[in-house]
Amino acid sequence: MAAVEPILGIDLGTTFSTAALVVDGKFHYALDGRGDSCIPSVVYFPRTGPVLVGHDAERMRATDPVNTIVGIKRVIARPLDSPAARVLDAASVFKLKGAGAGEVSVVTSSGEYTASQVASFIVRYLKERAEARMGRPVKKCFMTVPVAAGPEVREAMLRIGRMAGLEVLRILSEPVAGALARGLAGAGASEAPSMVYDFGGGTLDTTVVQRQGARVSVRSAGGDDCLGGNDFDLSFARHVASVLWGQASVDVTKDVLLFDRIQRQCELVKRALSGAKEARFLVPDALGTAGQRRNLDVIVKREHMVTPWKELVDRSMTVAAETIVAANVRPKELASVMLIGGTTFVPMVREAVARTLGVPLDIEADPQTAVARGAALLAVMPQMLLD
Numbered sequence: 001m002a003a004v005e006p007i008l009g010i011d012l013g014t015t016f017s018t019a020a021l022v023v024d025g026k027f028h029y030a031l032d033g034r035g036d037s038c039i040p041s042v043v044y045f046p047r048t049g050p051v052l053v054g055h056d057a058e059r060m061r062a063t064d065p066v067n068t069i070v071g072i073k074r075v076i077a078r079p080l081d082s083p084a085a086r087v088l089d090a091a092s093v094f095k096l097k098g099a100g101a102g103e104v105s106v107v108t109s110s111g112e113y114t115a116s117q118v119a120s121f122i123v124r125y126l127k128e129r130a131e132a133r134m135g136r137p138v139k140k141c142f143m144t145v146p147v148a149a150g151p152e153v154r155e156a157m158l159r160i161g162r163m164a165g166l167e168v169l170r171i172l173s174e175p176v177a178g179a180l181a182r183g184l185a186g187a188g189a190s191e192a193p194s195m196v197y198d199f200g201g202g203t204l205d206t207t208v209v210q211r212q213g214a215r216v217s218v219r220s221a222g223g224d225d226c227l228g229g230n231d232f233d234l235s236f237a238r239h240v241a242s243v244l245w246g247q248a249s250v251d252v253t254k255d256v257l258l259f260d261r262i263q264r265q266c267e268l269v270k271r272a273l274s275g276a277k278e279a280r281f282l283v284p285d286a287l288g289t290a291g292q293r294r295n296l297d298v299i300v301k302r303e304h305m306v307t308p309w310k311e312l313v314d315r316s317m318t319v320a321a322e323t324i325v326a327a328n329v330r331p332k333e334l335a336s337v338m339l340i341g342g343t344t345f346v347p348m349v350r351e352a353v354a355r356t357l358g359v360p361l362d363i364e365a366d367p368q369t370a371v372a373r374g375a376a377l378l379a380v381m382p383q384m385l386l387d
């Protein structure tokens with residue numbers, strides 16, 4: 001009997017991308033050289049030599065930020081004057097320009113690349129890493145998109161897959177994939193509606209999903225495509241900047257590279273604060289003048305982050321509550337709230353969901369790969385119907 005052709009489930013994320021496939025009933029991931037399944041959605045375009053993707057590209061960000069592209073998902077199939085493109089342009093050191101109707105491109109020292117081309121480097125990398133893992137070619141995939149993605153984004157995903165050497169067999173929405181990974185389609189799973197609360201790096205997606213027999217449907221969907229972990233980092237960095245301004249009259253936001261270094265430290269410290277009540281915040285040579293550089297070195301506690309993050313957490317809860325109303329259910333009718341996406345590691349977020357919705361939380365040990373796993377699962381469950 002011919003071996004079943006593997007189908008890669010791909011979650012192209014704003015900050016991290018993941019890909020999984022099911023072979024012989026087991027999940028396998030596209031792993032990078034260090035064994036990580038969360039591949040930074042970062043692409044580095046050197047003047048000469050091969051394009052780098054993932055952690056290898058991420059490492060170049062400090063020294064060559066102009067040619068290191070991050071956050072490209074936000075602008076796929078979006079024109080230069082779209083809010084998403086404006087936000088990315090304002091927040092990044094690299095340059096965006098219009099590339100015809102409905103597309104932007106990035107300008108690098110090795111040339112211009114459309115958003116779809118940049119994304120295709122990430123998808124190709126995932127494909128190659130999956131092939132290396134499985135020891136065989138992978139030619140087909142299921143791709144996921146945010147629930148709010150319109151036809152132009154779906155079209156772009158087909159193109160991105162093709163450019164990466166993959167045939168995109170199906171496109172499904174991220175929350176449905178996440179719910180499948182959480183067992184929504186499994187034997188004995190509840191047929192009551194559930195919420196998928198997916199808080200990622202760049203977007204929040206809140207969705208009420210429901211299974212009825214073999215059919216999984218979206219009862220309502222809400223979200224904010226400009227709200228994610230990146231905003232936690234930015235608001236943390238602004239808090240650091242305002243403390244430094246208050247204590248030493250230093251405006252670190254004026255130095256783009258320094259403020260970028262501070263934001264990256266904020267991301268790391270944010271993660272550390274998910275596992276511990278306090279963490280050391282260290283940015284070498286951040287303060288002072290040439291010849292007299294001092295480190296920025298302080299201890300940050302979880303409680304320090306309550307004020308800077310409150311507005312972001314509150315906004316996410318408003319979106320979740322609106323999504324539940326739109327589904328025409330009461331929170332207590334929900335079987336569970338499935339927490340996926342890396343930002344659901346933040347204790348303040350988990351506490352707010354539990355407190356505000358009062359529904360059992362279904363917490364993932366590995367919330368960042370749930371969407372890719374769900375897409376991979378669907379590939380081996382052709383009987384499931386989605387609408």
Ligand SMILES: Nc1ncnc2c1ncn2[C@@H]1O[C@H](COP(=O)(O)OP(=O)(O)OP(=O)(O)O)[C@@H](O)[C@H]1O
Pocket residue numbers: 012013014015016017038073199200201202203204228229230267270271272274340341342343344345346367368
């Ligand atoms: N332990 C942690 N504590 C807090 N935040 C974390 C942790 N681990 C990852 N994150 C954050 O999770 C975010 C990435 O999550 P995820 O990989 O789900 O997003 P994404 O899929 O790239 O984004 P999107 O779904 O918005 O396109 C980043 O902002 C990262 O800093």
Ligand SMILES: [Mg+2]
Pocket residue numbers: 011013014174200201341371
């Ligand atoms: Mg995601």
